[in-house]
Structures are given as C-alpha cells and as structure tokens.
Amino acid sequence: MAETTAKTAATTRESASRTAEKSRTSWITTQLENERVLGYVLLTPAFLLIIVFIAYPFALGTWMALTDKVVGQPGNFIGLANFAKLLDSDIFRTAAWNTVFFTVVATAIKAALGMWLAVLLNRKFSLSRVTRAAVLLPFIVPTVLSTLVWLWMLDGTFSVFNWILRWLWDMEISVFGLVIKEDFGYIRGPNWLGEPSWAMGSIIMANVWRGLPFFAISFLAALQTVPSELYDAADIDGASGWRKFWHVTLPMIKPVAIVVVVFSFVVTFADFQLVYVLTRGGPHNSTHLLATLAYQLSMHAGNLGEGAAAALFMVPLLFVVIVLQLTYLRRIGVD
C-alpha cells in the first residue's frame, strides 16, 4: 500500500514538473514569436560587442585626450591642452596634411585602377576564374609580410628597382650594328624611402597595390548585376564603349561604388602598419600619418593623453565623410 502511494506521488511530481517546464518553454516561444522581442534578442550580442569593443574604448580614448595621462599614472583633467599642444606642433600639422594627402590620392588611384581592372575581369577570356582569384592575392597576404617585401624592394641601398634601372641604363642595345640605345653610364636611381616626395609616392604605391583587389572585386560583383538588356539597348542606339560605361555602367553601380570608396577612405585614413614598417614616418616626418604619430606619442613617449588626442583628430573628418555618404545614399533611395 505504502509502496503504491509513493509511486503515485512520484508520478504526480514528475507530471507537475513536466507541465511547468512546458509552460516555461511555451512562454519563451510566445515571446520569441513577437518580432519586436526577437529583434532585440538578436541584436543584443552585436550591441554588447559594440559597447565593449568600440564604444568603451572610444569613450576612454576621448577621456584620456582631455587628461595629462601617462603610462602608469592616473591622469588629471586638462581640458583641451593636448589639442592645443598638437596644433602648435609642426610635426602634427605635417602628419595631418600627410594623412589627408595620402588618403585622397591613394583612394582615388585605387578607385580608378579598380574600376579599370573590374571592367577587364568582367570580360570572358580563358583562365578568367584563375585570374580573378590571383587578383586577390595582395589582399590575402598579411600586410606586415607584404610590406616587408616592399621594404626590401625599396631599400635605400639594395633596391631591386634601382638595380634593374641601372642595368637598363648602362646597357647598349644595337641591332645589326645600329645603336638603338646608348650606354648612358651610371645612374643611382630614386632614393625611394629617403627623399620626401619619393617616400610619399612609395607608401601610396604600396597601399594601392594592397588595396586594389578590394576595389576590383567589389566593382566586379557590382558589374555582374547590371542587366545585359541595358547594354543591348545602348548598342541599338549606337552608343560607344565609353558612353555605355558613362551612361549605363557607372549609374548602375554607383551605390556600391560609393560604399566601397567610403569604406576604403576610412581604412586608408587610419593606416598604420604600412608606414610603420616602411618609413616609421621618416624622412623628417614626410610620411608621418596621424595613426603613426599617435602610436609614437603613446607608446614611445608614454604620453597616452597626447596620443589619444592625435588619434581623435581623425574622427571629425571621417565623421563628415560618413555623413555625406549616408546622406547621398538616402537621397538616391538606397537604405
């Protein structure tokens, strides 16, 4: 008898527990079926990541920029003194100008060459898939590694470019005794990383080499979404290749192109590795960018406050660029 009662009680408890669990499950299911709730639930992880890895460091950096914080000591609030000190420094002004020049020129070249490359890759030719994959190689190789190769190629003494130039320069070319090119004697070749304008040109060249695949592949993807009927119609109207590009291709891929250009602009503006490996800002600050200056001030001089202020100078310009981009996209109806 007692045994039966115990069994009944156990069964009842089990059943109650199952019912409670079911009711909990159904409550969660009901809540998640509400799109509003589900939306917040799905957004939460991303939101937390943004808070921890973007918002908090940004807020901390902003605070530091307003203090005299140095490594190992708490900072005191000093208002805008760090910004004033930076603005008074020729090194900072040079770095700020270099950053703008480097970004604008490198992005423009990448956009132009990227478009040209994308149009070429969009054509059908043998080994087109292999070629498209190969184009991505500079983008895949770790930046520091590829930049070290550039460093060797542009070395002040052992530059391979200069060796080739010298070889060509002092080579006499003659056909059937007729001299086509004379031996011009010795030429040293450009001081790639040692002369300010060559150094700036060199870091732009390395940046373009690395960033070009991103433009080319993004533009290629956009080109493949353009309906072929538009080109057929243009052909019937007798449009030339250039007019087809200008009046059909470009308007069709404009939204993608703008996003790609702005994204690249932001990344190029904050470039660090390339300059740090190639020139470390030399010669005499002619390739210093805001990112390398901020690192130098924070890590080498230990002035975290001043370094943060140098880094923060990038924000307003990037903010303007992003606002312009979003406004434009909204105006042309892309959400």
Next chain:
Amino acid sequence: MAKSPVDKASGKKGLTRREFTKSSAAVAAGTGLGLFGGVAPAFAQQREVHHLAWNNFIPPADELTLEFAATFEKEAGIKIRFETIGQNDIQARAAAAIEGGAGPDIIQLFWNHAHLYAGGLADHSAIYEMDGGDQIYPYLQEATTVDDVPRGIPYFGIGNLMAYRTDVYKDLGISIPDNWDEFLAAGTKCKAEGWPFGQTLGHTLGDAPNFTYSLMWSFGGSEVDESGQVAVNSEATRAAIDWMKEAWEAAFEPGGLSWDDGSNNRAFLAEQICTTSNAASIYFVARQKEMNHVADNMGHYLYPQGPGGRFCVSVPQGFSIPKYSKNQEAAMEWIRFLLRPDNYERYISVQNCFALPRAPGLEGLPMWTADPAVSIFAEAGKYSRSYGWPGPFGRGAAEAQSKYIIVDMFARAVQGASAQEAAAWAEKELKNVYGT
C-alpha cells in the same frame, strides 16, 4: 564484466568505478577549494618570476641567463620564466603591462624608459643600495633614477663607436680620424673610391639618434641647457649642422636617409660602405657567419672629437620591477643573483665587448685585450652621455628622442634646409615638448 563486490554486513554493494571517481573528485574539490580557499597550499607552491628581456644580439648571453636561471632555481627554489622578444617590441609590451596592471615581474627597460613608466614601477632602493649603486656609471644611474628614487637597476650599457674597414683605410693611406675635419677628409677620400661612409638619418631608435646627438654635443651644442631650458638654436649646433650638410654630400651614402638600425649592418657586411656608427654587433655577425674577409679587416675607433669634446651614446639597459608584481621579493632576489660578481663577470665576458659593465672594476677582464678589433669599446663608457644631456634625462628628453627632433633637424638640413632653418625648426618643436 566483473560484478562489484558486496559488503556482506550491510548488504550494500562496494564502490563502483564511477562512484570512486565521483568521490575522489569531491574529495579533491573539498581539499582544494574548501580547505585552502581556492589557492594551492603554500608548501606545494613554487614561486615563479617572469622575466621579460630582449633577444640579445649576442645569443650566448641569453643562453647564459637560462643557465643562471636553472642554478638559481636549485639554490633559491624560485623558478625563472625567462622570455625574450624583439628590442622594438619591449616598449609597447611594457606600456601595456604597466597600464593593465598585469604582466612580467621584471621588464628589461632601455634608455630612460624607467622615467616614462615611473608611476608604475616599484622603488628599488633596497637592492640598489645593497649592490653598490653609487659606483654605477652616471649615464646608467640617470637612466633609472627618477626624482632620486631608483625605479630600476642598471644592468649594462651598449657602446656605439665607429666600425671601419682597416684594409680600405690602409690602402688609401688614411689614419684613424681624431676630429670631425679628419673624419670628413677620410670619408671624402673613401667615397671617391667607391667606399662611402654609411649613416642612417631615418626614424630609427638606435643608430640615428646615437650619431646625431654625439655630433651635436661634440660641436658644443645641446637640445637643452643644464636647467632644462631649450638651447638647441646655438652657434655650436648650427656649426654641427653645417658640417653634416657638407659631409653628407662628400662622404656619406645617400640611401642612409631611409635606413633603419639594421641597414648599416647589412650595407657594411655587403661591402657597400666602409665606416659606420654601430655597436660591435657587425663584427660579431661577420665572425659568426665566417665572413672572414670582412671580420679580419675590421676595427673600431672612438667618435671624433670636436670643439666641445668627444662624446658617444651608450644605450643603458636595466631591470625594472613593476608595482603590480606580486613577486617583488623573489624578483629582487633574482636580480641580486644576476649581479653577483662571479655571475656578472661571466655575463659581461660572454658578450665580448658588446656590453659595457655598469660600474668600474672590470677593466682587467681578458676580453678587453683578447681581440684588438673590439678592445677600444673599453673606453666607450668614459665618453657616454644620455639623450637630453646636459639637462635632465627625464620625460622631455624621451619625448624629444621619440619624435626624432634632433635626427630630423640634421635630416632636413642635408635635404636642403639651411642650418638656421633646421635649428629654428628644432627649437620650436623642442619648446613644444619641454613647454619652455
């Protein structure tokens, strides 16, 4: 499968394997967490000191430190975790550790980095006094002493002198230059024969500031005066700049404007240059790689002297224990072990003139006379000064160095700026740094 035994008295089964595992885990957890509050018992703990250092250019020095660590572990029962990384990475690692409050128990700091991180470094007075701190060479003392408190223990310096090709000098009839005029004349002659002098004026931590500061001092110039007031725009500094402008054209390899600390080593070993300012490392690499035609024809000489005297920069190296370290006592014991006279003598000797002793007393070591190619390094300590000299070796000096202001002053001049323009530019930037 074997059945578990049955306890006949109670009628219960004996322990199954699963029950045994569970019970063992519970006992272990109880012992560890309950009885000792989550910390292993003291008698079972081994103290460990994490020592972060650079990859020494002379690898046997690191091997010897590992040997010391093994001996120390036996003697003191303290394990040493000796980690080495690239020289240029130490500063970022130190800054991150001190700012984050966690990391190595000892960090090898260069130059005056102890001044930069003073707020996060322990007071080393006890060990400093115990080990005859007052005997240490001034340029090393200044590197670690901040507001009269030692924030580190000097270990050694690295001398920088002029490395040169003895055969080239001999062939061209050049004797070792004693002053900058003779140095320029020698360089002009060598460059004309396809053997230029090589010197970096790029943004690089070692060779560029070492050369330019020494040059400026020897002409009587300096970035600040003894009280720390900016004094760079002087007649003496401008004379040094003028000398550099002339010498760059006549004697130096122009590629040096973009060189880093390793470029001149490579150029020297590739026989592209015949003279360069460096530590003894080029010579050791030549020996190591059996480039005997280079090594057998190499020598070093002191920096030339100018109207202001003869100077050079020797890079101070020291140990610093961060405040956050929970093993400060053990770390200090380890440092004292390394500085024990017998160990220290071995450590200096194994580096064969690359490292300069931190205090007088080791002048009689056989290494100073064993190899004439490097024996001159014995004198480097006498002429060594620190960045910022004759002013304080503090935060301002470090910031000026990290911004390469003196290096860039010379670099601007060799690329066309006049001595007046270059010195005026440096003066403005230094005032921005020093706030004067």
